[in-house]
Amino acid sequence: MAQAKSKKDNILLKGAVIFNPVLIQLAxxxxxxxxxxxxxxxxxxxxxxxxxxxxxxxxxxxxxxRLPRWLxxxxxLIIGAGCVFPFAFLAEKTGISLNARMQMYLPLLAVNxxxxxxxxxxxxxxxxxxxxxxxxxxxxxxxxxxxxLGIVREILGNGTFAGLDLGLDVRLGGLLMPFxxxxxxxxxxxxxxxxxxxxxxxxxxxxxxxxxxNEKVRRENSDETRANTSGVGLNRDDSITEMEFLFGNExxxxxxxxxxxxxxxxxxQDIAADMENLSKEHRxxxxxxxxxxxxxxxxxxxxxDFETLDTVTGExxxxxxxxxxxxxxxxxxxxxxxxxxxxxxxxxxx
Amino acid sequence: xxxxxKEKSLIAKSQSYFGDYLLMLLALCVPAVYYxxxxxVFVLLASVGTAVFCDLTGGLLFYNKILLRDLCAVFTGTxxxxxxPPTVPYYVPALACVFxxxxxxxxxxxxxxxxxxPAAAGFAFACVCFxxxxxxxxxxxxxxxxxxxxxxxxxxxxxxxxxxHLDPVSVSDILTGSVSxxxxxxxxxxxLGCVVFLILRRPRAFLSCFGFILACSxxxxxxxxxxxxxxxxxxxxxxxxxxxxxxxxxxxxxxTSPKKPVYALLYGVYSGILCMLTRYxxxxxxxxxxxxxxxxxxxxxxxxxxxxxxxNGGSPEKEAA
Amino acid sequence: xxxxxxxxxxxxYTAFFQNLVLSFAYGSSExxxxxxxxxxxxxxxxxxxxxxxxxxxxxxxxxxxPAVSALxxxxxxxVYAAVLAGVYLITAVILKIIFRVSxxxxxxxxxxxxxTLVLAIPFINRRSAYSFAASIGSGLGAGxxxxxxxxxxxxxxHRLSENKEIPQVFRxxxxxFLYISLLSLGFAAFSGNSIFS
Numbered sequence: 104m105a106q107a108k109s110k111k112d113n114i115l116l117k118g119a120v121i122f123n124p125v126l127i128q129l130a131x132x133x134x135x136x137x138x139x140x141x142x143x144x145x146x147x148x149x150x151x152x153x154x155x156x157x158x159x160x161x162x163x164x165x166x167x168x169r170l171p172r173w174l175x176x177x178x179x180l181i182i183g184a185g186c187v188f189p190f191a192f193l194a195e196k197t198g199i200s201l202n203a204r205m206q207m208y209l210p211l212l213a214v215n216x217x218x219x220x221x222x223x224x225x226x227x228x229x230x231x232x233x234x235x236x237x238x239x240x241x242x243x244x245x246x247x248x249x250x251x252l253g254i255v256r257e258i259l260g261n262g263t264f265a266g267l268d269l270g271l272d273v274r275l276g277g278l279l280m281p282f283x284x285x286x287x288x289x290x291x292x293x294x295x296x297x298x299x300x301x302x303x304x305x306x307x308x309x310x311x312x313x314x315x316x317n318e319k320v321r322r323e324n325s326d327e328t329r330a331n332t333s334g335v336g337l338n339r340d341d342s343i344t345e346m347e348f349l350f351g352n353e354x355x356x357x358x359x360x361x362x363x364x365x366x367x368x369x370x371x372q373d374i375a376a377d378m379e380n381l382s383k384e385h386r387x388x389x390x391x392x393x394x395x396x397x398x399x400x401x402x403x404x405x406x407x408d409f410e411t412l413d414t415v416t417g418e419x420x421x422x423x424x425x426x427x428x429x430x431x432x433x434x435x436x437x438x439x440x441x442x443x444x445x446x447x448x449x450x451x452x453x
Numbered sequence: 454x455x456x457x458x459k460e461k462s463l464i465a466k467s468q469s470y471f472g473d474y475l476l477m478l479l480a481l482c483v484p485a486v487y488y489x490x491x492x493x494v495f496v497l498l499a500s501v502g503t504a505v506f507c508d509l510t511g512g513l514l515f516y517n518k519i520l521l522r523d524l525c526a527v528f529t530g531t532x533x534x535x536x537x538p539p540t541v542p543y544y545v546p547a548l549a550c551v552f553x554x555x556x557x558x559x560x561x562x563x564x565x566x567x568x569x570x571p572a573a574a575g576f577a578f579a580c581v582c583f584x585x586x587x588x589x590x591x592x593x594x595x596x597x598x599x600x601x602x603x604x605x606x607x608x609x610x611x612x613x614x615x616x617x618h619l620d621p622v623s624v625s626d627i628l629t630g631s632v633s634x635x636x637x638x639x640x641x642x643x644x645l646g647c648v649v650f651l652i653l654r655r656p657r658a659f660l661s662c663f664g665f666i667l668a669c670s671x672x673x674x675x676x677x678x679x680x681x682x683x684x685x686x687x688x689x690x691x692x693x694x695x696x697x698x699x700x701x702x703x704x705x706x707x708x709t710s711p712k713k714p715v716y717a718l719l720y721g722v723y724s725g726i727l728c729m730l731t732r733y734x735x736x737x738x739x740x741x742x743x744x745x746x747x748x749x750x751x752x753x754x755x756x757x758x759x760x761x762x763x764x765n766g767g768s769p770e771k772e773a774a
Numbered sequence: 775x776x777x778x779x780x781x782x783x784x785x786x787y788t789a790f791f792q793n794l795v796l797s798f799a800y801g802s803s804e805x806x807x808x809x810x811x812x813x814x815x816x817x818x819x820x821x822x823x824x825x826x827x828x829x830x831x832x833x834x835x836x837x838x839x840p841a842v843s844a845l846x847x848x849x850x851x852x853v854y855a856a857v858l859a860g861v862y863l864i865t866a867v868i869l870k871i872i873f874r875v876s877x878x879x880x881x882x883x884x885x886x887x888x889x890t891l892v893l894a895i896p897f898i899n900r901r902s903a904y905s906f907a908a909s910i911g912s913g914l915g916a917g918x919x920x921x922x923x924x925x926x927x928x929x930x931x932h933r934l935s936e937n938k939e940i941p942q943v944f945r946x947x948x949x950x951f952l953y954i955s956l957l958s959l960g961f962a963a964f965s966g967n968s969i970f971s
Contacts, residue, residue: 297943
């Protein structure tokens with residue numbers, strides 16, 4: 104009994120705090136940043152969001168398990184629109200004054216990414232009870248953030264609380280803009296990170312945003328580990344030094360839903376196993392690279408010089424599929440570009 | 454050990470840069486105090502004091518050390534104060550400094566690692582939060598007496614009227630800063646002196662400054678906002694607002710401007726174009742700080758495009774070399 | 775000629791001067807996530823532009839019907855959601871049956887179609903009383919705004935990844951939020967805070 108309660112608490116704690124949908128998973132940012140400029144609006148959004156998430160997760164868990172995923176995402180929109188409509192209609196009919204911002208952003212709750220992510224990652228893979236628990240936890244986490252934003256922004260930006268004038272002379276109107284919300288979100292995320300670092304260090308790794316290291320950092324790292332590696336020190340294991348559960352890193356990957364944390368579905372063991380597989384792949388890649396370089400060294404007498412070594416060591420990069428980005432590979436190039444801050448190193452003559 | 458050495462080198466570099474910049478800012482403080490009187494001193498004190506305090510607390514809180522030695526906080530405080538009108542309430546530059554320190558400098562790893570110029574971000578924050586206070590300028594000469602008479606700055610005139618002649622505002626007044634405008638950015642003569650100082654002390658930084666002024670000048674000549682001649686447009690655009698000030702102090706920022714001379718020049722031109730775009734299409738009468746922020750954030754993308762073009766254009770032998 | 779000038783002006787205005795992602799935070803979650811995966815830029819942006827243009831182009835004539843334009847705002851929201859869902863489902867079925875694309879691709883198509891940026895376009899078109907050409911321009915502009923935002927964020931992310939001086943507590947999402955806020959502040963020069971205050 105106690106164990107079950109602890110497990111339930113665990114789901115609540117993880118869903119609402121540790122893996123907070125906004126502060127950690129970076130989902131639902133549009134509404135959090137743009138629409139939460141006062142307490143009442145935030146409260147209404149919280150209520151509508153909770154209803155939407157609970158209904159979507161409940162139906163997803165109960166009915167949608169056998170449907171293909173691409174069909175389910177459209178159903179979440181339809182259900183979301185159905186959930187939001189009564190609130191918007193009621194507000195209009197009862198004369199509750201909806202400000203322009205709310206009229207614009209309230210319907211957008213139907214397509215909020217938090218609901219879709221949790222329906223997809225948890226609800227359709229679990230029982231109705233667990234799906235509802237998760238929906239509740241996520242709603243609490245999301246609600247806590249948007250209510251905090253609403254309170255802080257209304258007090259500092261408008262000098263009011265729930266419409267009551269607090270008599271503050273200084274009003275930071277800029278905080279009502281999305282950029283103000285992002286600053287507050289940054290400090291909320293900072294506090295959450297501090298809490299995780301201090302009291303929940305076991306989640307420290309999992310709650311970090313990880314991105315692919317660029318070639319420059321990779322080379323620096325490989326320089327540091329050169330002594331321990333065979334060949335000439337190219338260590339492909341450095342290409343992903345940190346776990347990337349959140350945003351994925353596979354070259355061919357174009358997947359967003361599965362990258363999110365989902366309580367009970369992806370365990371620490373799963374992640375560790377994934378990491379091990381990744382390491383194996385990279386080790387294999389490293390060995391292959393070393394073999395090629397050794398071959399080149401063996402052929403040095405036939406005309407290959409050290410000048411071209413950089414080009415040679417960079418060659419395995421082409422084994423990965425070429426980026427299909429809009430700028431035709433500009434970001435791969437950017438990875439090789441110097442950091443502007445470092446550009447000034449050694450600036451002489453001034 | 455290596456880390457400590459690197460840190461010391463960063464601080465020394467930062468001190469060297471900001472030391473020079475502070476010297477130039479001090480020169481600008483003279484006309485500010487001359488035209489605006491005690492009020493200018495108080496605004497400067499409020500701004501620099503807040504920046505220093507935030508830097509101290511931020512450094513101790515997040516780095517467990519004192520960051521003040523890099524002089525960036527003093528620079529940020531002074532620069533923000535000099536861009537304000539003398540009538541501004543003290544809390545406006547103070548809050549701008551809080552933003553510059555706690556939203557830009559401290560979280561991003563200090564003065565040499567910030568992605569945007571903290572002072573520009575602080576001033577932009579003040580523009581967005583307190584547009585009324587930041588853009589209401591007294592008539593020149595009335596500030597020193599303590600009796601402020603509301604006036605219109607050159608940038609404001611440019612925004613409101615297309616039939617602005619140079620006659621009502623004489624060129625000598627514009628050059629000496631005896632016009633309605635920000636405290637420390639209106640005196641074009643001192644700013645031109647700063648440009649000369651920049652040429653002598655930091656020629657590469659000057660390239661960015663030159664590119665910026667060049668782009669703004671060309672834009673002013675090609676797309677004048679006044680219909681009283683190209684020369685009037687050129688003088689009014691360059692000398693109004695904080696354009697020259699930003700050209701000297703923000704576009705040449707060591708952390709955000711590129712090192713290679715060609716890129717430094719191109720970066721200046723790019724920032725200048727953005728600056729004129731914010732003037733033409735922006736909603737504030739002075740958009741140079743917003744332009745600097747956009748340029749700081751977007752330059753790496755532009756530079757990577759240039760890199761790509763130059764690599765594709767070069768021969769394989771050259772690339773290998 | 776008017777058609778194209780309307781279209782281009784609205785597209786430029788939506789993309790740069792009123793950047794929907796950075797100034798108004800529409801689709802910011804998707805922009806942040808895509809910025810961490812630059813390889814997906816092209817496809818994702820094309821999908822977003824496509825859906826924004828199509829939904830805008832369908833909703834604009836519907837809105838101009840007298841019977842529909844008199845309906846309350848909340849009903850319009852339902853209509854837009856239904857149109858978007860319909861467009862997505864039809865596209866998905868066509869791609870599935872004719873082009874036999876994978877379910878994986880279709881899932882991503884869903885993410886590109888069903889987000890706040892795409893759903894906001896018909897609302898913006900209605901509120902701004904855009905013509906048909908301007909509606910299409912606003913859809914195209916939304917796509918460009920998205921790629922501008924994602925590209926700027928991607929370059930920022932790389933700079934942040936190289937920055938070893940960032941304090942421990944700010945690493946990760948806090949510093950990303952601050953970077954987005956600075957970008958958003960930069961674009962505030964064109965949009966101001968009139969609609970938010």
